[in-house]
Amino acid sequence: MAKVLDSKIPAGPVPEKWKEYKAHQRLVNPKNKLKLDVIVVGTGLAGASAAASLGEMGFNVINLCIQDSPRRAHSIAAQGGINAAKCYQNDGDSIYRLFYDTVKGGDYRAREANVYRLAEVSNNIIDQCVAQGVPFAREYGGMLANRSFGGAQVSRTFYAKGQTGQQLLLGAYSSLSCQVNAGKVKLYTRYEMEDVVIVDGRARGIIAKNLVTGKLERFSANAVVIATGGYGNTYFLSTNAMGCNCTAAVQCYRKGAYFANPSYVQIHPTCIPVHGDKQSKLTLMSESLRNDGRIWVPKKIEDAKALQAGTKQGWEIPEEDRDYYLERRYPAFGNLVPRDVASRAAKERCDKGFGVNNTGLAVFLDFSESINRLGLDVIMQRYGNLFEMYEEITDVFPGDVANEINGVKYYKPMMIYPAIHYTMGGIWVDYELQTTIPGLFAIGECNFSDHGANRLGASALMQGLADGYFVLPYTIQNYLADQAVWPKVSTDLPEFEEAEKKVDAEMDRLLKIQGKRSVDSIHKELGHIMWEYVGMGRTAEGLKTGLKKMHELEKEFDENLFVPGTKEGLNVELDKAIHLRDFFTMGQLVAFDALSRNESCGGHFREEYQTEEGEAKRDDENYFYVGCWEYKGKGNEPELIKEPLEYEAIKVQTRNYKN
Numbered sequence: 001m002a003k004v005l006d007s008k009i010p011a012g013p014v015p016e017k018w019k020e021y022k023a024h025q026r027l028v029n030p031k032n033k034l035k036l037d038v039i040v041v042g043t044g045l046a047g048a049s050a051a052a053s054l055g056e057m058g059f060n061v062i063n064l065c066i067q068d069s070p071r072r073a074h075s076i077a078a079q080g081g082i083n084a085a086k087c088y089q090n091d092g093d094s095i096y097r098l099f100y101d102t103v104k105g106g107d108y109r110a111r112e113a114n115v116y117r118l119a120e121v122s123n124n125i126i127d128q129c130v131a132q133g134v135p136f137a138r139e140y141g142g143m144l145a146n147r148s149f150g151g152a153q154v155s156r157t158f159y160a161k162g163q164t165g166q167q168l169l170l171g172a173y174s175s176l177s178c179q180v181n182a183g184k185v186k187l188y189t190r191y192e193m194e195d196v197v198i199v200d201g202r203a204r205g206i207i208a209k210n211l212v213t214g215k216l217e218r219f220s221a222n223a224v225v226i227a228t229g230g231y232g233n234t235y236f237l238s239t240n241a242m243g244c245n246c247t248a249a250v251q252c253y254r255k256g257a258y259f260a261n262p263s264y265v266q267i268h269p270t271c272i273p274v275h276g277d278k279q280s281k282l283t284l285m286s287e288s289l290r291n292d293g294r295i296w297v298p299k300k301i302e303d304a305k306a307l308q309a310g311t312k313q314g315w316e317i318p319e320e321d322r323d324y325y326l327e328r329r330y331p332a333f334g335n336l337v338p339r340d341v342a343s344r345a346a347k348e349r350c351d352k353g354f355g356v357n358n359t360g361l362a363v364f365l366d367f368s369e370s371i372n373r374l375g376l377d378v379i380m381q382r383y384g385n386l387f388e389m390y391e392e393i394t395d396v397f398p399g400d401v402a403n404e405i406n407g408v409k410y411y412k413p414m415m416i417y418p419a420i421h422y423t424m425g426g427i428w429v430d431y432e433l434q435t436t437i438p439g440l441f442a443i444g445e446c447n448f449s450d451h452g453a454n455r456l457g458a459s460a461l462m463q464g465l466a467d468g469y470f471v472l473p474y475t476i477q478n479y480l481a482d483q484a485v486w487p488k489v490s491t492d493l494p495e496f497e498e499a500e501k502k503v504d505a506e507m508d509r510l511l512k513i514q515g516k517r518s519v520d521s522i523h524k525e526l527g528h529i530m531w532e533y534v535g536m537g538r539t540a541e542g543l544k545t546g547l548k549k550m551h552e553l554e555k556e557f558d559e560n561l562f563v564p565g566t567k568e569g570l571n572v573e574l575d576k577a578i579h580l581r582d583f584f585t586m587g588q589l590v591a592f593d594a595l596s597r598n599e600s601c602g603g604h605f606r607e608e609y610q611t612e613e614g615e616a617k618r619d620d621e622n623y624f625y626v627g628c629w630e631y632k633g634k635g636n637e638p639e640l641i642k643e644p645l646e647y648e649a650i651k652v653q654t655r656n657y658k659n
């Protein structure tokens with residue numbers, strides 16, 4: 001029988017109960033905070049906000065990141081915005097509605113209580129960031145402006161042009177720097193966590209590599225928090241920053257932390273299509289563009305064929321021959337359906353031959369209607385940097401007039417296609433964001449907590465900052481309250497010695513292979529396997545084939561990898577090899593989870609389980625749980641442990657974005 005997990009949820013999302021729970025929280029005596037050290041790994045929005053908050057509360061924080069500055073964390077890439085239920089538009093928004101939309105958007109696979117808490121603190125985040133000076137867009141009258149993101153019929157997304165992540169990160173970085181200056185946070189840039197150290201069953205420290213000198217160093221603390229981001233780069237091509245990796249999370253998994261819902265991977269509908277074999281990165285065109293851009297393909301297959309052959313251009317196709325397929329299929333939400341729905345709909349059109357570029361794997365995102373209605377100036381104010389980014393990459397400026405039909409101006413449309421973007425799965429955490437290893441916490445994208453099987457746009461920044469500013473700094477104290485009297489352990493303990501030796505031996509192993517294949521060539525092949533067999537449409541047979549191919553390729557990695565140089569000093573190839581080792585573990589985990597979940601929900605689409613209209617078909621009777629996986633050694637199948645989901649406030653039903 002599968003083991004069953006207890007999430008320590010204080011029963012349901014009902015506010016009264018949450019208040020009751022808060023009353024039970026124990027805060028560490030202020031005098032004792034000065035004796036307590038916390039390691040925070042990561043300086044993205046989750047890590048930087050947590051480190052700054054813990055520092056401000058009096059703890060001694062050790063904060064590490066792989067980049068040369070916290071400001072370069074992947075969070076800087078976030079474009080479109082951050083959600084909060086302020087209801088500045090008077091459009092009927094509320095905490096309950098944000099909570100409801102998020103649970104529904106996640107296809108009823110999120111933990112209800114966590115989502116309620118997230119919605120509850122969302123407004124505090126905006127206040128906090130405004131106080132830090134984050135330059136959110138404002139209306140003419142001075143009120144903060146909002147726009148809409150997928151899966152919502154209200155405008156609740158706060159934004160700073162198309163650079164919201166960057167501006168929020170600068171805000172968090174200012175707070176962090178203040179604490180560095182105050183001596184409460186010690187920052188280690190260009191340090192990579194290679195392992196977590198467990199002493200007497202508790203996380204007591206980490207082994208980190210100084211990426212410049214190559215030396216391994218030991219850090220000890222009373223608790224460890226990982227905020228190391230998602231595992232999207234397992235697929236090689238993704239919208240994630242090139243440095244994103246899952247090494248820290250996978251090492252925690254290997255040491256006993258459960259990994260939850262790994263098959264819930266988000267494929268974003270609006271990315272610049274793949275255009276060649278030599279590409280190593282994909283670029284997102286923010287979902288915010290779907291506020292004003294309309295998605296379409298030709299109605300006639302001959303038009304699609306002409307577009308693919310390059311004998312016709314999109315702007316030559318008259319209005320009546322365009323199929324705005326999202327508006328047609330989902331009239332209630334139109335272009336603003338959630339990402340999983342929009343991505344599958346694009347794939348469906350392209351699979352049927354209606355794709356619009358030379359590979360047949362693209363659809364149009366067209367601003368003609370909104371530019372005609374609002375003027376190019378307004379559109380540029382909203383999306384200027386995204387239009388420029390698109391032009392820089394494709395040499396097409398979406399604000400250029402291309403044609404005039406019956407007195408209506410047509411502008412050059414963007415071409416977009418779905419791509420790997422975000423991972424809803426992650427290290428399992430309880431309600432207090434603690435993993436199955438006592439003293440080890442996980443926050444931000446690297447935990448699994450709040451998005452169920454599909455994340456709504458603008459909710460990752462909300463979750464990262466909720467975790468970092470408003471949840472972890474309080475919940476971690478329940479753990480630390482018991483630790484206040486315990487001295488910090490010495491890094492001379494045999495547990496540290498052993499962990500460091502193992503990391504060192506792994507580096508030697510990788511360097512000694514001296515085969516013929518570069519890290520990237522193997523990673524690219526892994527990416528192909530993932531996309532083909534564990535991607536947008538999955539089948540039991542395909543997943544088994546994918547697993548087999550991954551095992552074979554992992555063998556190739558172990559026997560034929562070539563890493564130049566030595567472990568002394570800077571060796572980027574060695575670091576990438578370590579990441580790739582862990583992407584193999586992760587890829588297999590995604591496939592195992594996808595194979596075990598015989599249903600379709602959110603980003604996990606099993607082709608065997610769909611309605612006649614091609615919508616995801618859930619099986620609540622058998623799969624209404626969080627799927628957690630326990631590591632059982634390399635090459636062995638991990639063990640599935642279930643955390644049953646309990647919904648009190650929301651009625652579980654089939655998602656409907658049509659009416």
Ligand SMILES: Cc1cc2nc3c(=O)[nH]c(=O)nc-3n(C[C@H](O)[C@H](O)[C@H](O)COP(=O)(O)OP(=O)(O)OC[C@H]3O[C@@H](n4cnc5c(N)ncnc54)[C@H](O)[C@@H]3O)c2cc1C
Nearest residue numbers: 042043044046066075078079080081193229444445460461
């Ligand atoms: C192109 C793009 C646009 C997006 N736009 C939006 C948006 O508009 N709204 C929204 O809500 N979400 C958006 N997202 C998602 C959002 O940006 C991320 O989910 C979020 O920023 C993740 O934050 P994080 O702090 O959890 O992790 P990250 O920002 O990924 O930070 C991870 C940190 O961990 C460190 N790290 C990693 N591994 C190690 C290690 N082993 N040792 C030490 N340090 C390590 C890194 O140095 C880094 O500091 C977007 C994502 C992408 C790719």
